[in-house]
Amino acid sequence: MPQIILAIGDAAEVLDTFYPFFRIREAGFAVLVAAPQVRRYHLVLHERPEGWDITEERPGYTMQADIAFKDVDPRKFEGLVITGGRAPEYLRYDADLIRLTRAMHEAQKPIASVCHGIEILAAADIIRGLEVTTVAKCRYDCEFSGGRYVDREVVVSGHIVTARTWHDNSAWMREFLHLLNRQAEAKRGFQTE
Numbered sequence: 001m002p003q004i005i006l007a008i009g010d011a012a013e014v015l016d017t018f019y020p021f022f023r024i025r026e027a028g029f030a031v032l033v034a035a036p037q038v039r040r041y042h043l044v045l046h047e048r049p050e051g052w053d054i055t056e057e058r059p060g061y062t063m064q065a066d067i068a069f070k071d072v073d074p075r076k077f078e079g080l081v082i083t084g085g086r087a088p089e090y091l092r093y094d095a096d097l098i099r100l101t102r103a104m105h106e107a108q109k110p111i112a113s114v115c116h117g118i119e120i121l122a123a124a125d126i127i128r129g130l131e132v133t134t135v136a137k138c139r140y141d142c143e144f145s146g147g148r149y150v151d152r153e154v155v156v157s158g159h160i161v162t163a164r165t166w167h168d169n170s171a172w173m174r175e176f177l178h179l180l181n182r183q184a185e186a187k188r189g190f191q192t193e
Contacts, residue, residue, distance in 0.1 A: 001076040002184060003030045005104075007069070007097060007120070013085030014043045014060035015166035016114045020081045021063075023173045034072050035065035035141055044085055046115075046166075059087070060121075067098035069073065074103035079180050084115025084135070084165065092123035105160075110179035114163045114172055118142055121160070130157040135165050150186065 003023050008017055033039055035117035043060040080101065082088065091097055091193050101124040106110055113121050120139050121127045128146030133155045142149040153168040154161065157174050163172035 001028070002180070003032055003076060003181070004081060005034050005072060005077050005098075005100070006031050006081045007091065008033055008035050008041055008043075008063060008065065008083050009087035009091045009126050010042050011044050011057070011086035011090075012041065012083040013046050013115060013166060014085075015045075015169060016084035016117075016189075017043055017063060018071075018178075019062070019166065019169040020093070020112065020114075020173055023096045023169075024081070024177070027177050027180075031081075032072075032077070033063060033066045034069050034097075034100075036091070036097075037068050038065050043120075046085060050087070065101040069094055069100055072096075072100050072193075074100055074107065074109075078183060079112070080104045080175070081109040082111070082113040082117035082120050084117050085162045086116065088116040088119040092119045096123045108159050110159050110161065110176055110183060112161045112163075112172060114168070115165050118147075118162060121162075122147070127157075127160070130160060131155055132157060132160065132162040133164050134162060155161065165190070 045058045045060045046055045105126040115135045121146035131148045139149045152169040161176045
């Protein structure tokens with residue numbers, strides 16, 4: 001069964017994390033949860049209450065990591081999902097996650113990023129010259145890294161699929177799974193030739 005890496009950390013957003021976790025599994029792929037260490041991580045709920053200018057953060061569910069970033073061999077995985085929430089703000093300093101992200105990019109494997117996940121793509125320097133989207137408050141992370149920010153629910157730039165927030169999860173995962181399935185079909189065609 002083809003495997004996908006889901007990158008998380010403490011303060012990853014619940015819906016940014018669980019929606020792709022279950023949706024990708026439903027589509028027939030295995031999902032391995034990767035994080036800085038193998039342990040249980042605390043996820044959060046992000047919503048902007050009426051009258052607030054910023055997001056309110058509340059505790060959510062927890063999720064167990066299966067593997068540490070340092071132990072991930074990118075050659076064994078077909079794609080990478082980077083969750084949102086506040087986790088990417090800290091995860092972008094993890095050299096092993098940046099190595100993994102760059103390796104997946106260089107191999108042209110599908111990469112999905114939502115919300116603050118753009119901070120990891122920016123730190124890995126893989127969005128330069130690409131059109132991407134993210135939550136509006138991360139627009140500068142995109143632009144300072146050479147990306148072209150657009151305000152759309154989902155943007156596909158080659159093998160990179162970006163979305164704004166968990167409100168865009170359906171469109172985000174639809175496009176990511178389309179890339180994964182197209183890649184799988186190409187591999188099957190190559191193997192039969």
